[in-house]
Amino acid sequence: MDQGRSPEGNTKSPGDLTTAAPETLPRRDVATLLAIMKALRTPETGCPWDLQQDFSSIAPYTLEEAYEVLDAIERGDMDDLREELGDLLLQVVYHAQMATEADHFEFADVVEAITTKMVRRHPHVFGDPAARAAGVKAGFWERAKDAERQGTEKQRKRVLDDIPAALPALTRALKLQKRAARVGFDWPDVTRVLAKIIEEAQELTEARDRLSIEKQAEEFGDLLFVMVNLGRHLGLDAEDALRKANSKFTRRFNYVEDELKARGSSVQRADLDEMDEIWNEVRRRDNSAQ
Numbered sequence: 001m002d003q004g005r006s007p008e009g010n011t012k013s014p015g016d017l018t019t020a021a022p023e024t025l026p027r028r029d030v031a032t033l034l035a036i037m038k039a040l041r042t043p044e045t046g047c048p049w050d051l052q053q054d055f056s057s058i059a060p061y062t063l064e065e066a067y068e069v070l071d072a073i074e075r076g077d078m079d080d081l082r083e084e085l086g087d088l089l090l091q092v093v094y095h096a097q098m099a100t101e102a103d104h105f106e107f108a109d110v111v112e113a114i115t116t117k118m119v120r121r122h123p124h125v126f127g128d129p130a131a132r133a134a135g136v137k138a139g140f141w142e143r144a145k146d147a148e149r150q151g152t153e154k155q156r157k158r159v160l161d162d163i164p165a166a167l168p169a170l171t172r173a174l175k176l177q178k179r180a181a182r183v184g185f186d187w188p189d190v191t192r193v194l195a196k197i198i199e200e201a202q203e204l205t206e207a208r209d210r211l212s213i214e215k216q217a218e219e220f221g222d223l224l225f226v227m228v229n230l231g232r233h234l235g236l237d238a239e240d241a242l243r244k245a246n247s248k249f250t251r252r253f254n255y256v257e258d259e260l261k262a263r264g265s266s267v268q269r270a271d272l273d274e275m276d277e278i279w280n281e282v283r284r285r286d287n288s289a290q
Contacts (some may be wrong), residue, residue: 037097150216170239173228255282
């Protein structure tokens with residue numbers, strides 16, 4: 001196993017970044033990754049593609065890498081997880097390098113900010129004996145976050161402030177509903193939620209028959225929002241549930257495609273009845289395995 005020794009017998013330490021070629025530095029040291037990113041962003045000698053990027057152009061890749069980490073976790077693939085975590089770390093390093101170039105902050109400031117926050121938000125672990133003995137009380141996390149925001153631009157003026165609009169829609173819907181529920185804006189039981197689902201489904205049906213596509217989309221969104229609320233009341237995460245449903249659909253459809261191929265056919269040539277027959281076969285197999 002590589003213990004952090006540099007390739008080709010190089011013995012330079014991470015402190016030699018100003019003179020050493022990044023590719024010769026220890027591969028297990030984060031300082032090497034920082035040096036590589038700096039080299040890629042160095043005018044004249046860096047990578048043309050990397051030099052063209054800015055925060056906005058890199059942001060989609062940051063989100064994509066986070067989802068690829070989640071995918072590796074859900075598949076239980078630890079080798080892939082190691083690689084995807086590296087890709088996600090690169091995104092942090094990339095943004096920090098661009099911030100350094102613009103004199104906003106450096107990577108070390110990012111590390112300092114998160115370590116300070118982790119210590120501050122865990123007094124039951126890092127605090128004095130009295131704080132440790134007190135443990136974590138209900139509502140601690142929200143109170144801690146509110147205290148941190150006091151006097152800053154992040155200070156909430158309204159209940160739903162600071163829930164990012166860029167979150168996946170199902171995840172944001174859940175966060176909005178949880179925040180509203182904390183101040184009492186919530187149905188008291190699942191029965192009321194189910195009744196609302198029926199109501200919204202009926203409104204969508206009516207919109208389909210006589211209203212514009214824009215109004216249909218609005219009613220469809222209302223139904224999705226209430227479905228998220230149902231999941232919340234049942235203790236289910238809609239984003240997670242839909243990801244798993246997507247994975248199940250993919251696995252079953254792949255089975256249909258593979259079975260048709262084994263029969264000398266294909267999804268392009270088969271009719272719906274034949275595909276349905278195989279689909280029901282894999283459904284029965286799944287149900288018997290439960």
